[in-house]
Amino acid sequence: MRNPSAEVVLACLEEKYLKNEVMLEYHCFVRIISGALKIISPDTSLMFGPGDTILFPRRQLSTIIQYPKEDKPYQCVLILLKEDRLKEYYSRNMAKVAIERLPIARSYDRHPLLESYFASLLPYFELENELPERLLALKIEEALTILRTIDPGVDSFLTDFSEPGKIDLVNFMEQNFMFNMPLQKFSYLTGRSLTTFKRDFNKIYNMTPQRWLTERRLKLAHYLLSESNQKPVDVYREAGFENLSHFSYAFKKQFGAAPKDII
Numbered sequence: 001m002r003n004p005s006a007e008v009v010l011a012c013l014e015e016k017y018l019k020n021e022v023m024l025e026y027h028c029f030v031r032i033i034s035g036a037l038k039i040i041s042p043d044t045s046l047m048f049g050p051g052d053t054i055l056f057p058r059r060q061l062s063t064i065i066q067y068p069k070e071d072k073p074y075q076c077v078l079i080l081l082k083e084d085r086l087k088e089y090y091s092r093n094m095a096k097v098a099i100e101r102l103p104i105a106r107s108y109d110r111h112p113l114l115e116s117y118f119a120s121l122l123p124y125f126e127l128e129n130e131l132p133e134r135l136l137a138l139k140i141e142e143a144l145t146i147l148r149t150i151d152p153g154v155d156s157f158l159t160d161f162s163e164p165g166k167i168d169l170v171n172f173m174e175q176n177f178m179f180n181m182p183l184q185k186f187s188y189l190t191g192r193s194l195t196t197f198k199r200d201f202n203k204i205y206n207m208t209p210q211r212w213l214t215e216r217r218l219k220l221a222h223y224l225l226s227e228s229n230q231k232p233v234d235v236y237r238e239a240g241f242e243n244l245s246h247f248s249y250a251f252k253k254q255f256g257a258a259p260k261d262i263i
Contacts (some may be wrong), residue, residue, distance in 0.1 A: 013074040017067030027081040035074030095155040164193035178240040232259035
């Protein structure tokens, strides 16, 4: 990864693929140069390729899979839209805000403004030193101005600086249990402290979050193995487990049979 600054990045992946569960702290503006990108949420799946431009809203929980394609590495330009820069920008530019549900990702068709903008960024990645702060600020402001020009509704979530409020715990956990992340993130996304999250969880389920997550993920894995004829190596990550050996051990302990015997 060549990185002229922490906010403007040229990322490159030459491995087979990289899969991560992510919840971005900042909005992220991305142009894919080569390879493919798949985004999976509880209710949808999106695929992107070379030339696609995407805006990822912050605090959207999803699975990201990046992989090479057509003998080319996965490569993208990534711009982080940090809160302090957004607040400073909107202090000088009036926002047009409407009530709008945050999408898993916002994609844009090719546009002359986007083409010229990303082409102008590429030479900066050849610099040995970081991009000067003044120039970095100008390029991020240019990105915001372009986004607002081609997407009149983008202000709705770029100006949302609120923290998550307390939400329904059961509904959230049933939709997101397969995401492998620390309990601290589950608690944050439901608008609770970790202590309150554990207490509320135990009142509802009468068990610890860790135990419930393991059992719920194992049930999903059993369903995928028995109904979709997938292999254990394809199932364990989709069900939310970090490694195959731990998944196999927990599965046999729960169901009395190894995952390979369910197929």
